[in-house]
Amino acid sequence: MIYKSGLNAALLAGVALAVIVQADRAAAQQAGVTQLEAIEVEGRGSSSTGASAGDGVAPVQGWAPVATTTGAKTDTALKLVPQSIGVVGRQQMDDLGAQKADEAVRYSAGVFAQPFGEDSDTNWFYIRGFDATQTGVYRDGMQLYNYAFGNFYQDSYLLERVEVLRGASSSLYGGGNVGGIINYVSKRPLDHDFSQIEVGIDNYPTGYGAFDINRVVPNGVESKLGALPPVWKYRVTGKLEGGDGYAKHEDGIRGVIQGAATYSPDAGTDFTFYANYQHVDQKHGGGDFLPYYGSVKNATSVDGTINLGRIGRRSNFSDPDFDRYDRRQAMVGYDLRHDVNDTWTFNSKARFAYADLKEALVYPFGWGFADRPSAGNTTLSPIPFNHATKAYSFTADNSVVGKFQTGGLDHTLLFGIDYKFYRIDEVQSSFGSPYLDEKTTLNQAGVYIQDQIRFGGGWIATLNGRYDRAWLDGDYDPLPFDTGADVSYNKGRFSGRAGLGYEFANGLVPYVSVASVFNPLVQTNNIQNARGVTIGREPFKPETGIQYEAGVKYAPTWFNGLFTAAVFDLKKENVVSGVTSATSVQTQLGEVRSRGVEFEAQANLTENWKFIGAFTAYELKILKGVSTTGQDLKGEQPFLVPEIIGSxxxxxxxxxxxxxxxxxxxxxxxxxxxxxxxxNTVKVPDATLFDVAARYEWDAYKVSLNVTNLFDKRYVSGCQGITVCSYGEGRRALLKASYTW
Structure with a gap:
């Protein structure tokens, strides 16, 4: 079914939500509830990490973050984490009009987001040159593993923050991309009542309606320090979106709802339970899987006698009668924090996630399976593809944190154990015939320890150690071109991090660090006979790597801001390549090095001025490896990722x-x-894009307009081979209106 009425559905839903929350508002007014002008979040106690409990997940005031939990698994001031890390808060996302999580980090250092342009069903991230989309995405500190089409899409409206930890993170999280990870921090219940409704529409047009309601149940008990925190607080958030997309035939409708409740029986205990559900039913857009000659350059024949120009950016080569994308996804979990005594805090969290995806599309693969058009071959070759995939994920993390002194050393000691389970059950088909039927399970368990030590006035040392064990079992059913050989492995490895910094009284913190990586993979190498039949498989080796980093962070004492500069040198072994053929063949390149420099600034300069800026320049080189056709790639640069990014x-x-x-x-x-x-034979040109924003706020109302790619620049965001290029998103104008009370 084609949802030509998706836009109307979304707008009508927004009206319905407005009626519901207006009724809720009337009830609140009758109860004597008044509007709060500002959000104040106070944690329990301070520590040697320079932050109070809860600061690392609290709403960011303005655009300048102060603390994080992503870089140390404890509430830690950003300037004291011995690695480059960036935090994008809810206000920055709203002010810049980010509607997806990958849009939120377009102004972050080290991150190449949206490499495939406008993609409504996946958030794409490359950090320091390496793909973080599959193994580098976390939510609330627990991994959302992604393999093939078994991923878990996260709607940005449910998020309070999007955080980027650049570089190796295995000593904290086990498996993870060596170039860095993305950690989504969920919206969670806050300590005051508020309600918000929001509606928006863009120029495609796609429209949406959303709501966010938070309520508290007062404790009613006074102490010497004043009223105790509320016993119960809860928050319900939802969004319904629908309409046309950027490309021809692209349309659909999607909805998501999330509920969370926090129980605090005393000042030292918080137990949060949450659940969310998402449904997406849409048709694909175009703009990707395009040939280099036809997108980056004119589609000309080798002899120059044929010139077909450029493929239109809104072109869509899928069949609307065949095309579909259906996602049904659910998550449920909890997060417990309990102060055992004045020294020790126990933390426990777990989450189960399930996704059921059914997808079908037609995509082009070159000019008659060739790089360029030729006489009698001037149309793109269509390839039908469909899959049915189910993905299951369970993660759990239990830890204790102790804050104490030994002699002249001030410790924040963390140790814990975590477990990850991921299973994918998928069937992939093309031209009406299945070519892959697999059920693969990955288990990983790890034990870890960290000590953040302050000494000598301003010194802070961060020491991490971890051991992981991973088990892989792959079950492949026999098919006409697959004998059904199974795979398995059992691997273990240590990883660690050591960092040293010094905090000056003016807020300046220089630091150095070294960190290693162990990242188990689900992919396999197929062993085929002369007839192209898969007769065996061998699992990809776990990725390993090491990073050296030195930098300086500056948090001024006279205004709220954070400025960082870092140089890094990291090597990644057993690197998995990108897609290189119509059958999505991947290989392990061997070893790739990324080294460069990053700068980032986030500041509330004055009451009036806010500023963010970032610059990344690095050299990305293949140190050893061969292509899928057997060519030596030593000294070559991996495709797709630009070596200079600025904003x-x-x-x-x-x-x-x-x-x-x-x-x-x-x-x-x-x-x-x-x-x-x-x-490396041909390049993708650089591109400069301009964005503008305007807002007007009065009383409890806000209206905003955001325009990205203001001058509608036509550009290719990247290529993964001569026939797999993607257009970057064209001009998008988003008009939003919200009411908060």
Missing amino acids: AFLDYTFTAGALKGVSLGGGVRYLGKSEATEP
């Missing part, structure tokens, strides 16, 4: 006069050149 955005808010409440902002993003093939 800056400045925002001004009028706080007095006739324009009081008006905010105006503008930004620029630069994507450097990238390689289109391995070995």
Whole structure:
């Protein structure tokens, strides 16, 4: 079914939500509830890590974050984490009009987001040159493993923060991308009542309606320090979206709802239970799987006698009668934090996730399976593809944190054990025939320890150690081109991190660190006979690597901001390549090195001015490896990822006069050149994009307009081979309105 009425459905849903919450508002007014002007989040006690309990997951004030839990699994001031780390808070996401999680980090250092342009069903991230989409995405500190099409999509409206930990993270999280990880921090119940409704529409047009309601049940008990925290607080968040997409034939409807409740029987205990459900029913867009000659350059024949120009950015080569994308996804979990005594805190959390995906599309693969058009071959070759996939994930993490002194050393000691389970059950087909039927399970268990030590006035040392064990079992059913050989492995490895920094009184913190990686994979190498039949498999080796980093962080004492600069050198072994053929063949390259420099700034400069800026320049080289056709790739640059990325955005808010409440902002993003093939034969040109924003806030109302790619620049965001290129997203104008009370 084609949802031509999706836009109307979304807007009607927004109206319905408005009626519901207006009734809730009336009830609250009758009860004497008044509007709160600001959100204040206070934690329990402070520590040597420079943050109070809860600061690392609290709403960010303005655009300048202060603390995180991502870089140390404890509430730690960002300037004291001995690695480069960035935090994008809810206000920054809203102010810049980010509607997806990968859009939220377009202004973050080291991150190449949206390499395949406008993609409504996946959040894509490359960090320091390496793909973080599959093994580098976490939510609330627990991994959301992603293999093939068995992924768990996260709607950004459910998130309080999107955090980027750059570089190796295995000593904390076990498996993870060596270039860095993305950690989504969920919206969770807060200590005050509020309600919000929001509606929006863009120029495609896609419209949406959303709501966010938080309520508390007062304790009613007073102590010497005042009223105790509420015993119960709960939060319900939801969004319904529908309409047309950017490309021809692209449309659909999606909805998500999340509920969370926190029980705090005393000042030292918080137990949060949450659940969410998401349903997506849509048709694919176009703009990817395009040939280099036809997207980056004109589609010309080798002899120059044929010139078909460029493929239109809104072109869609899928069949609307065949095309579908259906996702049904659910998550449920808990998070417990309990102060055992003044020294020790126990933390426990677990989450189960399930996704059921059914997908079908037609995509092009070159000009008659060739790189360029030729006489009698001037149309793109269609390949039908469909899959049915179910993915299961269970994660659990239990730890204790102790804060104590020994002699002149001030410790924050963490040790714990975690467990990850991931299972994918998928059937992939093409031209009406299945070519893959697998049921693969990955288990991983790890024990870890960390000590954050302050000494000598301003010194802080961070020491991590961890041991992981991973078990893989793959069950492949026999098919016409697959004998059904199974795979398994049992691997273990230590990983660690050591960092040293010094905090000066003016907020300056230079640091150095070294960290290693162990990342088990689900992929396999297929062993085929001369007739192309898979007669055996061998599992990919776990990825390993090591990173050296030195930098400086500066948190000024006279305004709220964080400025970071870092140099890094990391090597990754057993690197998995990107897609290189119509059958999605992948291989392990061997070893790739990434080394470079990063700068990032996030600041609430004054009451009026806010600023974010980032710059990344690195050299990405294959040190050893061969292509799928057997060519030596030593010295080549991996395709797709640009080696230079830069961005800056400045925002001004009028706080007095006739324009009081008006905010105006503008930004620029630069994507450097990238390689289109391995070995390197042709390049993708660089691109400079401009974004603008305008907001007006009065009383409890806010209206905003965000325009990305203001001048509608036509550009290719990247290529994974001569026939697999993607257009970057064209101009998008998003108009939003919200009411909060």
